[in-house]
Amino acid sequence: MILAVDTSLGTAVAVTGLDGRVVAEASSPDPLGHAEVIGDLLARVARPGIAYAVAGMGPGPFTGLRIGIAAARAFALGRGIPVVPVPSHYAAALAALDDGIEGTFAIVTDARRREIAVSVFDGTDADGIPNLVQPTRLEKQGTPLEVPVIETGRLSAADLARVAARAIAAGRTLADGEPLYLRSPDVVQPGAPKRVSG
Amino acid sequence: MSGPLVLGIETSCDETGIGIVRGRTLLSNTIASSMDEHARYGGVVPEVAARAHLEALQPSIERALDEAQVRLDDLDAVAVTSGPGLAGALMVGVGAAKGLAVSLGKPLYAVNHLVGHIAADILDADAPPLEYPTIALLVSGGHTSLLHVRDLTTDVELLGETVDDAAGEAFDKVARILGLPYPGGPQIDRAAADGDPKAIRFPRGLSKASDLVKHRYDFSFSGLKTAVARWIERAEAEGVEVPVADVAASFREAVVDVLATKALAACADLGVPRLLLGGGVIANRRLREVVIERAEAAGVSVRIPPLSLCTDNGAMIAALAAELIMSGRGPSTFAFGADSTLPVTEIQVSPA
Ligand SMILES: [Zn+2]
Numbered sequence: 001m002i003l004a005v006d007t008s009l010g011t012a013v014a015v016t017g018l019d020g021r022v023v024a025e026a027s028s029p030d031p032l033g034h035a036e037v038i039g040d041l042l043a044r045v046a047r048p049g050i051a052y053a054v055a056g057m058g059p060g061p062f063t064g065l066r067i068g069i070a071a072a073r074a075f076a077l078g079r080g081i082p083v084v085p086v087p088s089h090y091a092a093a094l095a096a097l098d099d100g101i102e103g104t105f106a107i108v109t110d111a112r113r114r115e116i117a118v119s120v121f122d123g124t125d126a127d128g129i130p131n132l133v134q135p136t137r138l139e140k141q142g143t144p145l146e147v148p149v150i151e152t153g154r155l156s157a158a159d160l161a162r163v164a165a166r167a168i169a170a171g172r173t174l175a176d177g178e179p180l181y182l183r184s185p186d187v188v189q190p191g192a193p194k195r196v197s198g
Numbered sequence: 199m200s201g202p203l204v205l206g207i208e209t210s211c212d213e214t215g216i217g218i219v220r221g222r223t224l225l226s227n228t229i230a231s232s233m234d235e236h237a238r239y240g241g242v243v244p245e246v247a248a249r250a251h252l253e254a255l256q257p258s259i260e261r262a263l264d265e266a267q268v269r270l271d272d273l274d275a276v277a278v279t280s281g282p283g284l285a286g287a288l289m290v291g292v293g294a295a296k297g298l299a300v301s302l303g304k305p306l307y308a309v310n311h312l313v314g315h316i317a318a319d320i321l322d323a324d325a326p327p328l329e330y331p332t333i334a335l336l337v338s339g340g341h342t343s344l345l346h347v348r349d350l351t352t353d354v355e356l357l358g359e360t361v362d363d364a365a366g367e368a369f370d371k372v373a374r375i376l377g378l379p380y381p382g383g384p385q386i387d388r389a390a391a392d393g394d395p396k397a398i399r400f401p402r403g404l405s406k407a408s409d410l411v412k413h414r415y416d417f418s419f420s421g422l423k424t425a426v427a428r429w430i431e432r433a434e435a436e437g438v439e440v441p442v443a444d445v446a447a448s449f450r451e452a453v454v455d456v457l458a459t460k461a462l463a464a465c466a467d468l469g470v471p472r473l474l475l476g477g478g479v480i481a482n483r484r485l486r487e488v489v490i491e492r493a494e495a496a497g498v499s500v501r502i503p504p505l506s507l508c509t510d511n512g513a514m515i516a517a518l519a520a521e522l523i524m525s526g527r528g529p530s531t532f533a534f535g536a537d538s539t540l541p542v543t544e545i546q547v548s549p550a
Contacts, residue, residue: 005297038297039532046301062248064289067289067290069252069293070252070294071294074256074294074297078300079301186245196431
């Protein structure tokens with residue numbers, strides 16, 4: 001079985017078979033409070049026989065996103081099983097493809113600070129994995145996109161697990177260990193100390 | 199060697215700390231610090247710290263298990279810092295701790311970081327048992343707190359804390375003013391070595407009679423930092439070469455004086471002849487010297503855990519949880535999150 005964890009939007013966890021069939025699912029749509037709910041949600045779906053832990057790698061607000069990745073990694077460590085990192089937008093893309101979307105389309109999620117995260121897909125590849133045709137990027141809110149847009153406010157961990165199942169079957173890796181931050185930490189190098197004398 | 203085997207996760211600031219204890223015996227104290235990544239910013243950047251925690255957690259846990267020669271299945275419990283600290287940094291540890299506890303089916307204890315600093319002391323195998331009540335002075339880059347500890351697991355009271363900068367932060371900021379690199383503590387110490395601590399009389403925050411009424415045990419270091427900056431600007435305006443050694447020594451003396459004076463005032467006021475020191479700034483030798491000297495004169499005994507247990511670490515978190523377990527307390531529910539301002543009275547968070 002596969003455990004998938006995603007906190008890129010709300011908090012979503014699911015356990016599926018290696019064929020992608022859903023065994024158990026639990027989620028909270030709250031875009032905050034990931035740290036509070038992740039334990040109970042995991043406890044509801046966890047069971048013996050899990051062979052892979054899938055981490056949704058974002059994009060998403062950093063603080064929440066990291067909680068799911070940390071939980072998935074620690075779960076994997078506890079069971080001695082591998083972590084499978086999957087970009088979160090793949091889950092939304094697979095759902096859209098199942099719903100029958102054709103041609104090029106964009107998965108769009110809120111990236112805060114009046115920006116959106118955009119991933120452009122086109123069908124699936126030979127392994128049945130959504131075909132990412134442009135790397136995930138940030139755009140200003142309201143930027144016209146040339147392709148049909150699917151705005152996503154909720155992400156299904158079961159869909160994430162299904163993407164992972166196909167990647168595992170094909171022996172492929174869809175993301176590296178680093179979350180899809182898309183932004184550098186928001187800091188400036190200190191200049192000379194400010195004068196304090198009036 | 200007896201007692202529960204506990205793994206503690208600490209991510210409240212810039213150190214990813216994983217500790218493993220069996221009861222009061224320290225088996226591993228693994229620390230991965232992101233300090234170098236903060237150096238170019240002159241202080242801890244929360245987002246940089248949180249990113250570093252996520253990367254460091256898994257290898258740190260593996261390293262700690264290796265060092266302690268135990269397996270995750272052997273654990274009796276997992277412990278984690280719920281607060282106080284940097285929210286985004288804390289949440290990485292909370293997420294990992296919950297994932298690990300669910301995965302293993304082990305109980306989880308969410309505990310208070312400040313009380314953890316006190317618990318560090320019981321891991322010192324060479325020290326006699328900790329006696330209660332004791333006053334505790336915890337000084338680091340993230341906090342400056344004075345506590346009245348009547349019992350480690352049930353009764354800790356906050357007497358006072360900093361109203362602005364933490365003492366460690368003051369060292370960092372003054373180091374920057376003096377053109378010294380980060381972290382400021384060791385740099386100021388080095389610069390102060392040949393300086394005269396009495397050369398310049400810098401202000402002692404919240405120490406005037408009028409301040410003492412409301413803030414007897416509180417600290418303030420922001421005014422001191424400004425006073426140092428102003429003093430240097432004046433010297434420069436007058437074309438005098440800044441005596442860095444004297445400024446550093448005098449600044450450090452002002453910090454140390456306030457810390458020691460207030461801590462020993464608490465001991466005297468409350469009739470507690472015991473003072474426990476904790477936090478990374480305790481590494482400052484001058485602070486230890488002055489506190490020990492004045493405490494001796496006041497008939498107060500001073501306890502200082504080994505410095506590797508004074509800085510933020512996971513072993514103290516594991517130690518506190520082990521004490522909770524040994525005193526019969528049940529685990530925390532999973533309902534807790536990160537609480538950046540967790541009060542010190544909440545020793546265990548979200549008990550069932
Ligand atoms: Zn601390």
